Amino acid sequence: MASSSRRRELDVAALVERARAGQPRAVAQLISLVEDASPQLREVAAALAPHAGTAQVIGLTGSPGVGKSTSTAALVSAYREAGHRVGVLAIDPSSPFSGGALLGDRIRMQVHATDPDVFIRSMATRGHLGGLSWAAPQALRVLDAVGFDVVLVETVGVGQSEVDVVSLADTTLVLVAPGMGDGIQAAKAGILEIADVFVVNKADRDGADRTARELKHMISLGRQELTGPSWRPPVVRTVADRGEGVKDVVEAIAEHRAWMVGNGELERRRQHRAQTEVEAIALQTLRERLADVAGSSALSALAGRVLAGELDPYAAADEVVRTLDTTP
């Protein structure tokens, strides 16, 4: 038993050093350590802390079929050409990285598979301790700290956990395709609030003009309700599989970033994100401490007193909370 747990014990400082030197295997090991909540998780987090906070995080979301994977691949190329190291977190059942997509998409990403300055990690939407909203920020923190200066987070835009993941981004792209009424519907249903840039992909198809027009109309309506710093999300057209319009997307992202830096919005977003992350970890810690008490004879004795009518369940819960260990 002891030897098997020893076997998994890794030299974290050396691992971080190798990852920062560009070894993909070291990056992958660090991500595995944090997303599986290994016993070394805290050690890793502490080792990463001084290096984190420099990456530009870009979220991509949209309904299945709008071309998220193709757009991600095209953006990776664009940022590589500009000399950036690029990380990709693909959280999407239909993503080529997580195994569900067409062969063409897979081949399209192959070009990056051998590039040491591109790191691609797929994350299943289930099976992580504490869910995706736990694992994704940890993985993002690794990519950030080991030196990827651009990180793309790709996710299908449905479900609360995916929205949570998008909230990790500095700039969020919402992709739609012509003739996909559901894209617009999704936008109406709340995606408008999270979009910093709209991308009409497959813009060579019929209906692209109309889709762009509808989006712009929607944006102008939405803006009337805004009270905070006001950014009008641009609508950019792309044909991602031919690389058309991708430079415009990169430009729109840069403009959004400049706007955020100028008025303090970037700091606000990052502050909010850090608070949310700390709060989520604290709640998880408390859950674990509570589970320790729940597994003990203390809870059993308290429940017995509730059954006997000596104690009400609230007074019993107060006892449980009082005995909870709040020291690290």
Add this chain to the structure above:
Amino acid sequence: MASSSRRRELDVAALVERARAGQPRAVAQLISLVEDASPQLREVAAALAPHAGTAQVIGLTGSPGVGKSTSTAALVSAYREAGHRVGVLAIDPSSPFSGGALLGDRIRMQVHATDPDVFIRSMATRGHLGGLSWAAPQALRVLDAVGFDVVLVETVGVGQSEVDVVSLADTTLVLVAPGMGDGIQAAKAGILEIADVFVVNKADRDGADRTARELKHMISLGRQELTGPSWRPPVVRTVADRGEGVKDVVEAIAEHRAWMVGNGELERRRQHRAQTEVEAIALQTLRERLADVAGSSALSALAGRVLAGELDPYAAADEVVRTLDTTP
């Protein structure tokens, strides 16, 4: 402001006394106090504690259309004839009590509406603080403590929260109807484990024999996997809207109870239920305390240090947990 909050302050001791004396309005007020998590919640819980723990709790579940409301009404009649005071918690969008059912069902329950020894409370599946699994045990505790010696909890058997509610019962009835393949499917999918008694309602219809046979076959297969105290769920046939077979159901419930009392299973179930309830209240308390910290400048300062790379998010979360107030 003060006067409006004073206005809602009730004399809990007097309320409990009136409820125990049989005043339906006092019972309703107590339930409202606990299910809305009023500031007087703890006072109510403390006042009820010495009186709770005597009611026999019977859960009814099954797919929409199997005749849950009709069966509930028939069971109320049967227990009333035996001289019991009967409480009903109806947690079902299609229940006549919660407003979704056919006129016929409503009229069928009317007979009990004017009986002071029957108390019917409908609970919406949404809108309660902490969800249904929070509100239902509180309401059940009120009905128990104010002297209803039989409490029927009726819920549609889909979704985790409904399963949680069923877990409140000493004895759980699973209703199926002939020719409803989905009933059997649901049973296969997990309802088998929670059923203490199966009821084939609408047993005058074609296919009742086959449904009963299939259930018995399923039960015999399921029993092979059992390791704990072994109870073979009986399969009882009813035509609830004509009152046929209802006595057999009451008898099966009594047999199950006698079996549970005989081998200590009733105590085990109630102990487990009390532990679960205390644990849920403790977690809710911790969430609230955490929200207090989250709203303070302490979290904001910690998040700032995370952003500056001085602290990792785990160390920051430890700080949050350490400052958490665990005194009542």
